[in-house]
Amino acid sequence: MSETLASTAGPPVSFNLNHFPDVPQTLEEARRDAYARPVESIDVANPKLFHHDVIGPYFERLRREDPVHLFDSPMYGRYWSITRYADIMAVDTNHKQFSSEASLGGITLFGNGQDRAPLPMFIAMDPPKHDVQRRTVQPMVSPGNLKTLEPLIRERAAAILDALPIGVEFDWVDKVSMELTAMTLATLFDFPQEHRRKLTRWSDVATAVPGGGVIDRPEQWVEEMGECFTTFQKLWHERAAREPGNDLVSMLAHGPDTRNMPPFEFQGNVILLIVGGNDTTRNTITGSVLALNQNPDQYDRLRAHPELIPGMVSETIRWQTPLAHMRRTAIEDVEFRGKQIRKGDKVIMWYISGNRDAGMIDDPERYLIDRERPRQHISFGYGIHRCVGNRLAELQLQIIWEEILKRFPVIEVTGEPDRVYSTFVRGYRSLTVRIPRHSSCGAGFPAGFPSVTAGLFGSQAKA
C-alpha cells in the first residue's frame, strides 16, 4: 500500500449520525425548543441542526445568556462554544494560548480522544511552521496573479452560463457552482481539466461524515481519499523533477520551506487547498442565488444597481458563512469572560453565530446588499489563519454575478435546497432552479455594463 494518510485520518470510525438526537424541523419549533430547555443542555454541535437549517435560535440564546458555553457531547466530548463576534476575534487572534496544531486536535470539532488523527496542514499548525508554509503558497493569490486569472475565470463563467438550459429546471450546484470552482481549482493545481470533477468529489469526501449522503461507510473515506493522495503524490514527483512552475503543487514541491515536507504533510495541505479552494466558494455561489430569491427586494436592487455586486458578494459571504466553525485547543488554563477554560479543552469559534451578532452587525438576520461596512464579517476568520484565498473567492463571485446580470434578469429557485450534514461545511448538495424562457435575451444590461471588478484592482484597472 502506498504511503498515504488515508488509512489513519478521516472521520472517526465510531461516528454515527444516529447518536445525535432528532431536531425540530422548522425554525418556529426550533425557537420554542431553544428557549424552553435549560441553557446548559444546548448542544449546537449536532449536524442535524445544520442539515435542517434550524441552528439559528440556539446560537441566539447562547449569545444572549451564555456566550462562552460548555457542553459535553456524546460524539465530540467536552467543548466550549464561543458565540459572540468580539469573543471569536479574541480567540482567533490569540494563537499563543489557543493552538491550531493538528496533533492537539486541529481545527475542527473532531480530534483528540477520537480514533483518527487530524491531518497535518498549514491551517492546523502554529507559528513558525504555519507561517513559512502559508507564505509558500500565498503568491498564488497575489494581486498580480489574480489579475492574470480574472479573464480566464470570466471566459469560463460566460461559457458555463451560455450553456445553461432555458425554461427547464436544473441543479445550480452541479451546473454552475461546482463547474466554475472546479475549473479554477484545476488551474491552481495545474490539474487536468477533464478530471476536474474529481477535485470536487474529493473536497466533498474530505469533510464528509458517514451516512450524511456523500459517503456511507468510514472505509469509503479511506478508499476515495487514498486515490486523491496517490494522484497528488504522483503530481508532486512529476513537478519536483521539472523546473519550478506557477501551480500549487510545484510551489510546494520546490519551495525551500516545503520541498522536504513528509508526504503526510503534503497530503494534508492538498486537502486544505482543495476544500478551502472549492467548497467554500461553491457554496457561497449557490447561497447567493438562494439569498436573492428569499429577498426579492434585494434582487431587484441588484438588477437596478449592478455596482452593488461587491457589497452583495460580501453580504452573501456573511449570510452563508460557508465554514460554520473553526476550532482551537487551549494550550494552558485560560480565564475567558469569567469561564475557566482548561488546558487541552476544545474551543469552538462559531463564525456562523458571530455573523449574526447584533452587538456587531446591525439587523444581522436581514440580508442587505448595501451595508455600510459589508466586509466587516467574520467568515474569513481573523489573525494569522485568516482565509488566504479570500480575494480569489470574492473575485469568482463577482465575475459570475457580473456575467449573470448581463444575461438573465431572473434565476428562479424552484425547490428546497438540499443541505449537507455538517457542523463545519455549511453547504448545499443541490439547488433546483429555472431560468424563465422570456428572460433569456433582450432584457439584460446594455453594452458597456461596467466591470465592477475594476475596484478590486485599484484605479488603474479601468473598465
Place this chain on the structure above:
Amino acid sequence: MGRVHYIAHDGTRHAIELADGTTLMEGAVANGIPGIDGDCGGCAACGTCHVHVDPAWLDAVGPATDVEQDMLQFADGAAADSRLSCQIRMRADLDGLIVHLPESQH
C-alpha cells in the same frame, strides 16, 4: 489634530485632518479614502490596512509591533517600512505624516 497624506499606488494624493488618538485606518475609512479596507475594525487582525511609511517619517512613527508583524508577513509587498494603519494613532509629532498605499490590500 494633525494632517496625514495618503498617497495611492497610482500617485493620487489625499490629505485629511485627524484628531489626536484617531488611527490612520479610521481616518481613511471615515473619509472614503480608497485603498484601505480595515475589515477587522482596527484590531490588527486582518492585514487590510497595510501602508508603507514615507522614509522621512519612519523614525517618528516607529516600527511595527509583533502583533502587526504577524499579519504583515502575509501582506503583499510588505517591507521594512510597512505598518498596519490601524495601529498608528495621530499625535502632535505626526502632523504632516505621509504614508504610501500598496497596490491592493491582500
